[in-house]
Amino acid sequence: xxxxIIFLILGVVGFLFTGLPLKFLMDEMVIRxxxxxxxxxxxxxxxxxxxxxxxxxxxxAMAGQIALIIITNYSIGGGLGFLLSIIxxxxxxxxxxxxxxxxxxxxxxxxxxxxxxxxFFANGVYQLIFLVFAGSIIPIKNKSLLLSSGVGLKNxxxxxxxTYSLDRLIPFGKYPIxxxxxxxxxxxxxxxxxxxxxxxxxxxxxxxxxxxxxSGINVDKTRITAIIISTVLAAWGQIIFLQNIGxxxxxxxxxxxxxxxxxxxxVGGATVxxxxxxxxxxxxxxxxxxxxxxxLAGQNLMNNAQIGEYFRVxxxxxxxxxxxxxxxxxxxKSKTSLSDI
Amino acid sequence: MKDLMDKIGFPRFIITVFLIGLILLAVFxxxxxxxxxxxILVRFGMNAILVxxxxxxxxxxxxxxxxxxxxxxxxxxxxxxxxxxxxxGFKGLLVSILIAVPLAAIAGYFYGKMLNKIKGQEMTVGTYxxxxxxxxxxxxxxxxxxxxxxxxxxxxxxxxxxxVSLESSIGHILNNLWHFNIGKVVVPTGxxxxxxxxxxxxWVYNKSKKGLSxxxxxxxxxxxxSNGIDVDRERIIGTIISTVLAAIGIIVYSQAFGFLxxxxxxxxxxxxxxxxxxxxxxxxxxxxIVHVIIGTLLFQSxxxxxxxxxxIISEGSMSEVxxxxxxxGIILYALTRTGGEEA
Numbered sequence: 001x002x003x004x005i006i007f008l009i010l011g012v013v014g015f016l017f018t019g020l021p022l023k024f025l026m027d028e029m030v031i032r033x034x035x036x037x038x039x040x041x042x043x044x045x046x047x048x049x050x051x052x053x054x055x056x057x058x059x060x061a062m063a064g065q066i067a068l069i070i071i072t073n074y075s076i077g078g079g080l081g082f083l084l085s086i087i088x089x090x091x092x093x094x095x096x097x098x099x100x101x102x103x104x105x106x107x108x109x110x111x112x113x114x115x116x117x118x119x120f121f122a123n124g125v126y127q128l129i130f131l132v133f134a135g136s137i138i139p140i141k142n143k144s145l146l147l148s149s150g151v152g153l154k155n156x157x158x159x160x161x162x163t164y165s166l167d168r169l170i171p172f173g174k175y176p177i178x179x180x181x182x183x184x185x186x187x188x189x190x191x192x193x194x195x196x197x198x199x200x201x202x203x204x205x206x207x208x209x210x211x212x213x214x215s216g217i218n219v220d221k222t223r224i225t226a227i228i229i230s231t232v233l234a235a236w237g238q239i240i241f242l243q244n245i246g247x248x249x250x251x252x253x254x255x256x257x258x259x260x261x262x263x264x265x266x267v268g269g270a271t272v273x274x275x276x277x278x279x280x281x282x283x284x285x286x287x288x289x290x291x292x293x294x295x296l297a298g299q300n301l302m303n304n305a306q307i308g309e310y311f312r313v314x315x316x317x318x319x320x321x322x323x324x325x326x327x328x329x330x331x332x333k334s335k336t337s338l339s340d341i
Numbered sequence: 342m343k344d345l346m347d348k349i350g351f352p353r354f355i356i357t358v359f360l361i362g363l364i365l366l367a368v369f370x371x372x373x374x375x376x377x378x379x380x381i382l383v384r385f386g387m388n389a390i391l392v393x394x395x396x397x398x399x400x401x402x403x404x405x406x407x408x409x410x411x412x413x414x415x416x417x418x419x420x421x422x423x424x425x426x427x428x429x430g431f432k433g434l435l436v437s438i439l440i441a442v443p444l445a446a447i448a449g450y451f452y453g454k455m456l457n458k459i460k461g462q463e464m465t466v467g468t469y470x471x472x473x474x475x476x477x478x479x480x481x482x483x484x485x486x487x488x489x490x491x492x493x494x495x496x497x498x499x500x501x502x503x504x505v506s507l508e509s510s511i512g513h514i515l516n517n518l519w520h521f522n523i524g525k526v527v528v529p530t531g532x533x534x535x536x537x538x539x540x541x542x543x544w545v546y547n548k549s550k551k552g553l554s555x556x557x558x559x560x561x562x563x564x565x566x567s568n569g570i571d572v573d574r575e576r577i578i579g580t581i582i583s584t585v586l587a588a589i590g591i592i593v594y595s596q597a598f599g600f601l602x603x604x605x606x607x608x609x610x611x612x613x614x615x616x617x618x619x620x621x622x623x624x625x626x627x628x629x630i631v632h633v634i635i636g637t638l639l640f641q642s643x644x645x646x647x648x649x650x651x652x653i654i655s656e657g658s659m660s661e662v663x664x665x666x667x668x669x670g671i672i673l674y675a676l677t678r679t680g681g682e683e684a
Binding site: 103106107109110112113114116117118120121123124125127128131132302304306307310311313314316317318320321324325327328329331332 | 407458459461462465466468479480483484612662665670673676
């Protein structure tokens with residue numbers, strides 16, 4: 001529990017220096033929790049299955065964005081547009097998840113670095129498709145999506161059609177009630193799922209692949225299923241995230257998804273092989289708390305907002321680095337003590 | 342055909358075929374070849390030392406050094422200090438290196454000690470330690486007490502510039518040393534010789550008794566232990582050499598590029614270097630200097646030739662896209678090989 005406490009102290013101290021009213025902070029936190037919680041949720045199942053932190057959720061985010069590009073291309077907005085983007089993104093995410101799972105099965109023990117590089121690789125393919133093929137090979141109906149040359153999508157896609165389509169489905173001021181309800185539902189579903197036969201199999205695989213195999217579990221298939229669920233949740237999470245933001249950075253929105261979601265989960269006290277909804281909730285809260293507070297605190301303390309900006313990026317990377325370091329350290333220690341006997 | 346492919350390896354085969362295709366296309370599109378060859382030579386010299394930094398890392402058993410940025414930031418500090426004191430030319434270059442090397446060696450020592458506690462997870466942890474170092478240094482660049490007008494923003498603004506021009510200090514100093522023309526091809530002799538010198542030092546160390554114990558420690562820990570080799574110590578030495586080479590590498594890279602790139606620029610610096618040595622035929626457990634030369638030459642030629650060809654046949658920034666796909670694709674390929682045999 002030491003990690004969340006440190007971040008809580010850091011956040012509270014920072015908050016005192018910002019001079020922000022508490023109500024503003026809390027309102028902002030509710031909005032940020034609503035738009036990030038599903039993305040963080042998507043990481044839990046691979047952790048339980050023993051595949052570590054799935055940086056491959058970047059591919060899920062891409063699936064979500066592809067769906068959003070499609071509905072924008074046909075100018076479908078509102079609740080229908082949102083629902084349609086969820087429906088379109090699901091099969092794409094299942095396919096991506098299947099592919100990621102296949103690759104990760106070939107890199108057992110190196111899943112994290114492999115999923116990270118896979119994210120970078122997929123990003124290259126994504127750019128190839130939307131920067132080079134869109135408009136030239138792939139016909140785009142909505143010309144306002146394209147760059148002035150007629151080839152390649154613009155850097156930002158305006159999602160005005162579906163902005164707040166979920167958040168304000170149940171009108172209650174600026175509070176995203178419907179999003180919070182959907183998030184709650186998804187958290188409960190994942191929790192329930194982990195108690196089913198398949199969920200228990202995943203736990204068994206996570207504890208020891210060899211024993212799981214011997215007791216008749218198809219390890220490879222279970223691992224692929226875990227990644228597919230994770231990728232689909234990430235796709236939905238990214239759509240929820242973007243309907244709140246309102247504009248999509250075509251070539252950037254997905255890149256930070258893995259980083260921020262993983263950092264959030266770890267700030268909540270999760271480790272590479274242990275995570276649950278509690279860590280996801282606490283971590284998302286604390287990480288975004290620090291995210292709001294740090295630039296303002298930097299401004300007031302050092303007279304330089306940029307320091308705070310860089311500080312929060314450092315926190316994101318540093319938290320992941322430290323968590324991976326401590327985890328590898330623990331593992332190494334247990335290894336030595338076993339061989340000593 | 343199959344034998345040939347087995348012998349040179351699948352990725353190298355694909356990349357060579359692709360490269361030959363691109364060159365033929367370049368000839369067909371009447372792109373002047375001497376210009377391309379000049380660019381290839383320069384880009385090779387620029388990048389080769391950063392790729393060379395992978396060799397001691399792999400040999401000592403810490404695997405591919407994704408924490409290249411650690412050495413790079415100290416190289417940048419060395420160059421910044423030499424500019425701050427208004428040093429230029431070879432004096433500037435020498436002072437940059439002399440400042441960077443001890444700093445990188447100290448950092449490499451502590452990083453190596455850390456890696457000894459996390460055997461088997463070096464690559465994942467290293468990547469994020471590298472990212473953390475780069476983002477921490479972003480804050481340092483903002484608050485660092487440099488005064489030279491070359492380095493800080495001209496009007497207001499905090500901290501160092503995002504890119505620092507080296508035109509009046511060490512820019513192109515190695516490229517222009519003893520350079521000569523063969524026809525229209527310019528050979529950057531100094532740059533290539535400097536790489537040769539670094540490679541020679543690494544090679545001599547490899548052949549020495551110390552280098553042998555490092556390689557044994559890297560390839561078979563148990564065997565090394567039973568022969569009285571201190572594996573942990575050899576791993577630290579490998580990490581130090583790798584970090585120092587990264588620091589020197591970025592200084593050489595920057596002088597050829599003409600600019601120092603600060604802030605987020607070093608974030609992904611390790612990826613092309615890792616990709617290059619893998620393309621050259623190295624694996625997670627085996628790397629030689631010849632892999633550095635082949636890999637850097639192939640990878641950089643591909644990028645150099647692809648750029649004008651692609652600009653003619655299609656619009657947009659496709660060469661960057663191709664670089665991302667190839668470099669990460671090859672790393673992925675190496676990671677998914679069972680037992681980490683040759684990539």
